[in-house]
Amino acid sequence: MIRLYQAGDELGINELYEKVFGKKRSLAEWQWKFETFPEGATIVIFEEDGHINGHAAFLKLTARQQGQELVLGERVDIMVDPEAQGRGIYKQIVSRMIQECKAEGIDILYGFPAETAKQVFLKVADGKDLGNVPRFLAVNKPGALLAAKVGKLQAIQSPLDKAFSVSIPKKSTHQLRELGDRLSVAEMLYGRFEKQYPLHTKRSSGYLQRRFLDHPTKEYQVYTLEQNGYAEGYCVLHDETKANGVTFTTIVDLFGPNDEAIIADQLKAIRRFTKADALNCWAVPDSPRYRALKKAGFFHINSPMPFVIKDFTGTGSYDELADWHLSQSDVDSY
Template sequence: MTGNAILIRIYKDGDEEGIVKLFKQVFGREMSLDEWRWKYMESYPKKVYSSVAVHKDFGIVGHYGGVCLPLIHKSNQARGLVICDVMIHAKFRGIKTLKLLSSIMPREAVKDGIIIGYGFPNINTLLKPALSLGLYEKVEDVLEGNKDVTFNNNSTRYAFRFLPLNYSDARIDHLWGSCKSNLSLSVVRNRQYLEWRYKNHPFHHYELWGLRKRFGRRLLGIAILRKEKDRVLLIDFLSIKDMLKPLFNKVENYVYSTGMKTLSLWFPPFMEKKIIALGFSTNNAHTSIPRTTYEGFITREEMAGKFFYTMGDTDFL
């Protein structure tokens, strides 16, 4: 698709050089080629789901990215796209360019059987014009929980153990197998995904911890943690039924032992009562989940109140 010396097309090999250059111009942060490859190629080596706007003189001036991830949807294996790095150079911004960028890649995805496009936009995105044009539709607000940690000196302290895990631990896949039937819509949290998302991240450092009974080997839950200056982020978590409280108690005790004061997490609205019952205060996380409205993707009604996500589902935490 062309117009005003700009060609809108699907990603081609080598475009990443122009994409990372544009990223620096628009967002003011350096994205290395290693980071780009981790995000767009290592997540799904079969294909890069991105569209670009190419000016005949200035090169790549627009980009609409999608990170292709494995999902579970109504007990079926599926694929979805996390929409990210949507950007247009200030000199070339316009409704037509945004609309074309936002349609050509979803069309390709639907053709390949991908069922959903969604994201976690922050204030430095093109969300407002995309919503007003009907390219996106808000699904729900993302919630944040915060807690001033204390030491839980209860039965959990003695009945369970909280241990560092290796990303290659086969019990992670067994845990996912036990949990997935309780989730209507979720990213597949198996070893392959966790290793890509957390172990291989190009600049963030994460800790992987597991919960088991004191005299058992079965993995009952996992927690992914990342330490900031004044708080610990519970980036991701997964547990079998009735093990959320022991898992969170153990996470809190660990955070307390490090001397950190606050534990924070993101979660969907359907979990709010459980999170409050665990002692967290809750509020809006200042982001939301919009879905791509392109025909062929699942509807808002199939996502709202059903999608399990955490901080780790974003591309920036």
């Protein structure tokens, strides 16, 4: 039976999530993801004999483009119990999700599915594949990365990192300052620069609070990027240490003037500020950020994330990757 979410389903949903993805998710994280969105979330369930064997959901988000407001749906956690696969459940829950999108007035449904899921989405939803989003990497400490791969190189790790440090940008006009309780500053920055960007999720102070500061399991650092004491942008960073000991900083979000030279200078400031061995960041091809990343010493390492949409507007105005501004903040897994 296909139906919508009912109170109490979250326990079965999390059990299915662990079974499908091999990761535990706390009730607190589920509640953060599905109950704290101001615009709401819609969950489709496939239930058999009291067990949840299928799940599809979308999170409602407000988007902006040149002052125009649209409603986006982010498709998340589409999953079927491995023991129930091969019976068309995936197609059924995706079809029902599309029906709910239409009923709720979603303008565009988007997501970053794995290859098999992408093909089903494109067929069942009549969606469009806009291509893959490039990921950039900057190495601050190559010795640490090499030593993690080849233990014998640990002896030269420190001198190699010291020698390489001369190539890290030493000068920029921006400084990082912890945002703290200055959410009104982020709100001001968004209002000042949002019309410079193509279609994007609205980055209000409430969005920053809910998306990053209120996350129950992940720690994010939010900084303003300042020149002469004045905020000219902000960034959201997330640090992690891999099993091999290598430390990474992900630039989950970066917002300010959509200007290649300014973004490059801000990226240099972030790169100099972080203590991580390496940094990574997304950028849409041929955008000011894409070019700025290269100027700041980042290199395009791969394009791991396919981006697909179902455009209910019928305008065709959002059917190219260049029509979007995307960062890792647009994926709930970051």
